[in-house]
Amino acid sequence: MTLEVEKSEMIPALSQWAPCIRELVERLPEKVFKWAIFDMAEHPANTFAHGRVALVGDAAHASSPFHGAGGCMGVEDALVVVSVLEKALSNISGLSKAEAVTAALQAYSTVRLERSQWLVSSSRDMGEIYQWRYSATGSDPMKIKAEIETRSRKIWDYDVDQMLAEAEGECERRLKLSGQQ
Helix, strand or coil, X not given: CEEEEEHHHCCHHHCCCCHHHHHHHHCCCCEEEEECCCCCCCCCCCCCXXXXXXXXXXXXXXXXXXXXXXXXXXXXHHHHHHHHXXXXXXXXXXXXHHHHHHHHHHHHHXXXXXXXXXXXXXXXXXXXXXXXXXXXXXXXXXXXXXXXXXXXXXXXXXXXXXXXXXXXXXXXXXXXHHHHC
16 A cells, blocks of 8 residues: 655656645655555446445445545445434334345445445546646636536535435335335
């Protein structure tokens, strides 16, 4: 995850940056650490649940740090898992506990997949935006600002209550399907 390298390795990568940044790099010690950034953008999971096992947070949708929201996605995941499990276990009616848990976790996966995978992809794009390598914005400050605001609003203005209602509805639907088999 980290690798100790010579400071001189950084200098060519920052040669076009502002003088104050290059000066700051010169003040670093001769040995610095290079950090790897991993995400699941190229290999997204097709489900977050199988049977009575579910993945949440970074285990389900590891993201780069450029949105600063990966941890929040994990909290949203946990909220949905708790809600659907509570719903399923309080409405078993003729199903086994295992069937109810399976239905609940499938509901969680269905509801969380799209949003969390959007974040993984968008966070990778944000890294490109910050480095002026995103083709839709380039180095245009107004386009960059608008893109960052649009993407951030998708995170900030999210209706958590609606998400929970959708998850509970999907759980109820799956419980009924399980009861009919």
